[in-house]
Amino acid sequence: MLKYTQLSDPELYHLVREELERQEHNIEMIASESTESEEVLELSGCVFANKTTEGYPGARFQAGSQVADKMERLGIQRAKDVFGADHVNLQPYSGSTANYGVYAAVLKPGDTVLGMKLDHGGHLTHGSPSNFTSKFYNFVSYGLNGDTALIDYEELERLAREHRPKLVIAGGSAYPRLIDYERVARAAHFVGGLSMVDMAHVAGLVAAKVIPSPIPHADFVTSSTTKTFCGPRGGMVLCKARHARALDRGVFPGAISSIHLNIMAAKAWCLKNAATPLFKATMEQVVKNAASLAKELTKHGFRVVSGGTDNHIVLLDLRSKKITGKLFQDALEYVGVTINKNMIPNDPEKPSVTSGVRIGTTSVSQRGMKEPEMTDIAGIMNRVAAAPEDKDNLNGCKAEALKMTARFPLYPRGSLD
Ligand SMILES: Cc1ncc(COP(=O)(O)O)c(C=O)c1O
Known part of the structure; x- marks a missing residue:
């Protein structure tokens, strides 16, 4: 492990070893964590890291992107196959960036968005007052039913009718139950809005078809590629064909610049592995x-x-x-x-x-x-x-x-x- 770093920077090498020992001897039960495979670790550090490229396969801003094109297309095809999605964008740097990419694609400053309250299990990027998204967009929050601790769908529908959001978000960081994605999408569409599911936590379970998928119902599905997906620190967005152009422009140049191709390669490996x-x-x-x-x-x-x-x-x-x-x-x-x-x-x-x-x-x-x-x-x-x-x-x-x-x-x- 780290055979060159061991020689050139023993201090750092020992910190990495110390962290490996910590993980080895601890029972890791943080719900957003998983263990990256040796292949994910290898690919995250591969020579694709040297390459700068922006844009999409076949339409890059930098020369020398032919191999990157092949790799990105391979990853996208694998993601479409695993999740049954019409369109996929593998460029976001993380789950947060994936969300920002969708916001950049479909929202204008001041637009209303309906999301789950952070202290009821939502996520910072769904309009928490401490996140910049709450300053750009008008976030309204729904919560959980006080008795059942399940999403209060009636409240969600009532808030959707009252505020007519442009986007309704489902999915969170601490929600242990299945979500009725169809009902959430219906509430969004009823008022002329779009639906987005943030499946950052459950993407691996969805890929393995262990729990129901949001993809048939939501206009956009965002995710990080860590957590249950067991991949590198990255993100992705899946969407319906009709939103493909808007999404791609929202992600680049809307939310990110050059692609982390090394991480994308690791995502592509996970997308193959997810079918095993x-x-x-x-x-x-x-x-x-x-x-x-x-x-x-x-x-x-x-x-x-x-x-x-x-x-x-x-x-x-x-x-x-x-x-x-x-x-x-x-x-x-x-x-x-x-x-x-x-x-x-x-x-x-x-x-x-x-x-x-x-x-x-x-x-x-x-x-x-x-x-x-x-x-x-x-x-x-x-x-x-x-x-x-x-x-x-x-x-x-x-x-x-x-x-x-x-x-x-x-x-x-x-x-x-
Ligand atoms: C629901 C949800 N969305 C987005 C994120 C952000 O993911 P990342 O840490 O990859 O930016 C998280 C992780 O904390 C999350 O739980």
Whole structure:
């Protein structure tokens, strides 16, 4: 690993090694994380990184783009095949940039957009007051039903009729349930607007056909290529044929400049990999593991927001355990289980403290962990929650977590040694 850097910059080399060791010996359960394959790591650092190109295959602004053209076309074709999309743009630098590309394609400053509230599970780029999008566009937010913690579709429809948004966004960062994409699209179209689904979190599950796809319903579907998609730090947008020209202009020159071709190559590899039986089996296990973890945690007296999960996310309300998200996150970090504090709907705590945590099962499933390990992890979480400041308790849990990671190597092919 990093054979040249090891010689020219040992200090940096050792930091990378240290991070590899951290990941190897931790149970990584941050819902937006997954483990990039050796191929994704290789391609992310390949010589396509040397090439500057802008524009689209066959219509570039720089010479020498013939091979880049072939690679981008290959990736696009693979994405169309995997997702069944009419049109694909693989250029966005991230999930956020993918969203900005759609906004640039279809919105004018001041246009109204309907999106899910951040503290109900939406995303910063869906018009959070702290994101620049809220200054350019008039964002109106819908939330979750207070009893069920499911999207309040009636409220969404009412707000759509009242505000007549140009764009209605579904999808978020901490929503553990399936979304009725058809109903959201209908609400948008009823008032002459467009629908966009941000499937950043669930793209891998959609690609593997483990959960329903938004593609038949939404005008635009945006995504990051990390998270359940298990790819490089990038983004993509899929859309209906009638929006193809607008989307491509929105992404370039609307939102980005030169393409990260090395990352695009890694995306293209993932788009082939997403069609394999192994990827499908992994994604099936991701969902089974999340359901199993939610069930086990419930047995231990945790309150699972919305009563369970349909995807890779388990959102816990910790108030029944009388601890905050921050305390639980920090205690679990000490133990070697990495999760993040997260706002729960109508959270009385501030975002830096929170009453909840968000847990994801992608990385552990990639490592080969299954339902028995989810039972063990739920047990560790329960013991940590019972005495989060008791060092003896935490050290006992830490030893158990370490034993688990030793049984499930992060890179079983050993090629990063
Ligand atoms: C729903 C949603 N959209 C967009 C993003 C942004 O993705 P990225 O971090 O790739 O910019 C995220 C990730 O945090 C997300 O959860």
